[in-house]
Amino acid sequence: MKLKAFHKLSYGLYLVASEYQGKKAGYIANTTFQVTSQPEQLAISCHKKNQTTQTILDSGIFSVSVLKKDVNMKIIGDFGFMSSSDLDKFSSVKTVTAITGAPIVLDSSVAWFDCKVTNSIDLGSHYLIVGEVLDADEISDEEPLTYKYYREKYKMLSPKNSPTYIEKSVLDAETAATVAEEKEQEPEHEHEHEYIFDGQSWVCVICGFTYNPEEGDPSMGIPPGTPFEDLPEDYKCPICNASKEYFKKV
Numbered sequence: 001m002k003l004k005a006f007h008k009l010s011y012g013l014y015l016v017a018s019e020y021q022g023k024k025a026g027y028i029a030n031t032t033f034q035v036t037s038q039p040e041q042l043a044i045s046c047h048k049k050n051q052t053t054q055t056i057l058d059s060g061i062f063s064v065s066v067l068k069k070d071v072n073m074k075i076i077g078d079f080g081f082m083s084s085s086d087l088d089k090f091s092s093v094k095t096v097t098a099i100t101g102a103p104i105v106l107d108s109s110v111a112w113f114d115c116k117v118t119n120s121i122d123l124g125s126h127y128l129i130v131g132e133v134l135d136a137d138e139i140s141d142e143e144p145l146t147y148k149y150y151r152e153k154y155k156m157l158s159p160k161n162s163p164t165y166i167e168k169s170v171l172d173a174e175t176a177a178t179v180a181e182e183k184e185q186e187p188e189h190e191h192e193h194e195y196i197f198d199g200q201s202w203v204c205v206i207c208g209f210t211y212n213p214e215e216g217d218p219s220m221g222i223p224p225g226t227p228f229e230d231l232p233e234d235y236k237c238p239i240c241n242a243s244k245e246y247f248k249k250v
Contacts, residue, residue, distance in 0.1 A: 011147035013067045013183035014080055016044055017095075017103045018052060024090050026102050028080035032064055039131040043226060045126045049082045060117045061100035062131055066250045069143040072108045072151075077206040077240030098135040111138045147160055170212040202228045202247040207240035211247065212241040 017026035031045035043093060046053035056062045067075070078089045093107040099115040106112070115131030202211040211217060211231075216224040219238050222231060228247065235244050 004043055005039075008020050013076075013145045014044075015065040015067060015069070015075065015105050015109070016046070016052060016056075016062055016091075017105055018055045018059050018062040018101055019066070019101065020055045021054070023040050023084075025055040025084040025102070026079050026089055026105065027052045027084075028067075028076060029064075038174060040136075041118065041130055042113055042133060043128055043130045045128055046125075047126050053129075055084075056117065056129060057120065057127070059102070061102040062115050062117065062129070063098075063100075063102040063104040064113040064115065065105045067145045068110045068140070069145045069149065070108075071145050073206055073208065074240070075105075077242065081206060081240060081242050085233040100134060100138075106139060110140050110142050110144050112136065182223055191218050200249055204237040204240065204242050204247050206242040207237060207247055209237050209239040210250075 001155050011030040011034065014029045014032045015026055015030045016032070018025065019025070025188060027046075028043055030044075033043055035041050035043045044064070046056065071176070075093065078087060078092070082089065084167070090103060090105075093105050095103040095105055098104060099114055100114050102114060104112045104114060113133050114135040115133050118132050119130040121128040121130075201213070203209070204211075211228060213227050214224060216222040216226045217238060220235065222235075228244075228249075231244060233244065236242065
């Protein structure tokens with residue numbers, strides 16, 4: 001089975017938010033879609049380990065903000081890769097409320113929906129939560145962000161709690177097998193040690209932080225002269241907490 005076939009499915013990128021007993025929570029979703037027209041209802045797929053999921057189930061309300069193509073990547077970093085228990089994600093974004101009282105994020109959004117939960121289905125790792133749209137608005141006519149554009153521009157993978165997540169090692173193995181079928185691989189020695197002081201650095205595609213091997217990362221205890229490949233597997237971006245797989249060579 002070719003797992004990359006799943007990348008041909010079309011998605012958008014959305015910011016789902018809720019509030020319960022004065023505590024806000026939100027996350028970045030790529031599985032949000034309209035399921036009925038009478039009444040108008042949306043469905044979202046939420047991982048059981050997401051704090052926002054329990055907040056939605058407890059409160060019975062949620063909002064969906066449709067992100068614009070030219071999105072502020074800090075919003076992706078905060079809402080997509082940080083837990084609401086570790087960070088006040090809403091402190092740096094503009095929000096409003098409508099009928100349900102759920103927080104609605106306006107920053108980097110082209111439209112929003114205010115929803116009341118009508119049903120939830122246990123799907124194993126995720127809940128499928130259905131909500132009736134009680135209010136909605138269009139913020140601008142800018143182009144919405146698609147998951148395909150986001151993945152191809154930033155060379156991104158889905159976060160581990162995403163319903164579309166596929167292990168990077170599995171994708172790499174599949175890609176290597178495909179390349180091997182098309183042509184012989186180049187000799188390994190041609191690329192050996194290419195990272196050592198070659199003037200290239202590694203950039204976090206979430207927030208733009210640059211890791212320079214010659215400088216290391218003193219804030220994370222990484223000494224100067226440490227190649228990116230030699231960083232610990234659990235190394236995180238010091239700005240947005242993204243893991244190593246979200247860095248690309250430049």
